[in-house]
Amino acid sequence: MATLNLRQIEKHFADNAIIKGVDLTIRHGEFIALVGPSGCGKSTLLRMIAGLESVSGGDILLDGEVINDLPPQERNMAMVFQNYALYPHMTVAENLGFSLKMQGAAKDEIARQVAQAAATLGLTPLLARRPSQLSGGQRQRVAMGRAILRHPRLFLFDEPLSNLDAKLRVELRSEIKSLHQRLDATMIYVTHDQVEAMTMADRIVVLKDGNIEQVGTPLELYDRPNNAFVASFIGSPAMNLFSGRLEQNGWVTTDDGVRLPVAQAPRQAIGQRVLYGVRPQHFVLQQADSLSARVDVVEPTGSETQIVFDIGAQKATALFHSRIAVRTGETLGLLPDPHQAHLFDAETGLRLN
Secondary structure, X not given: OOOEEEEEEEEEEOOEEEEEEEXXXXXXXXXXXXXXXXXXXXXXXXXXXXXXXXXXXXXXXXXXXXXXXXXXHHXXXXXXXXXXXXXXXXXXXXXXXXHHHHOOOOHHHHHHHHHHHHHHHOOHHHOOOOHHHOOHHHHHHHHHHHHHOOOOOEEEEEOOXXXXXXXXXXXXXXXXXXXXXXXXXXXXXXOOOHHHHHHHOOEEEEEEOOEEEEEEOHHHHHHOOOEHHHHHHOOOOOOEEEEEEEOOOOEEEEOOOOEEEOOOOOHHHOOOEEEEEEOHHHEXXXXXXXXXXXXXXXXXXXXXXXXXXEXXXXXXXXXXXXXXXXXXXXXXXXXXXXXXXXXXXXXXXXXXX
């Protein structure tokens, strides 16, 4: 078992508060992704869990035991970094078996476990090579294999795929998810790429300025973001946000006079300044009362068409799961699906509907 509890965790560097009273429970076997913009504290939080950074306040509990003062080597956690952290003078086999050797395991047992991990990760033909003879993706596989052979209570990943090209990222994303399912392990994964988080995690923790903004499954965060920050951060392309006022008739009138429909407008917010959110996938073409949208950029991908356009004085993005025959400078009739509209308080950013 490996259940982790963070209770009012704080981290300060001099007078600068990096982590501000974080509470979080990670259950055994969960895959948790920590996401947020650069500087939000996600890597610092991971390093505190690993014991690489001290805790300024609060407690970290692993299976009920406070481990704040436990050194990293006694926490039985394996960490995979974005820069691989392999021993350059060792072969792949030696890198994989290093932790077992340090534990005093017999040579034949080390060889057996190394062979098993190498077969799982497609590293068998590479066992005699050194890290300098490997590609980035192969090095990351070795780092993952070394973590597996530590048999840790927790796996910690710090942006492990950020140095790889797009194709390799997709491949290793699937491998990490598959490993999680096979090992039934608890994994905490830091990434700046919310697509990685959406496709891999059981739950996502969204951080901003050292605070947790929302915790939930990928679909919970996508469908019901708690605030405008989460709404704009989760989802690719990002949600469009328009500033305006909620009118009596249930429409939102933007600051430059554009009218946007809402299916169920909260009565208590009538007359209030709001942020109107609509995801790019939730625009429909050529509807009655449609908006006049001047096309700025067309980005066809084959199966989809992404269009950047102007509505009033604001740029917005629409994504269609089909090919749209339109050119830059032309005008489209578009309308947000009113049943998919999100309303947020313009001042606090909190969800209203």
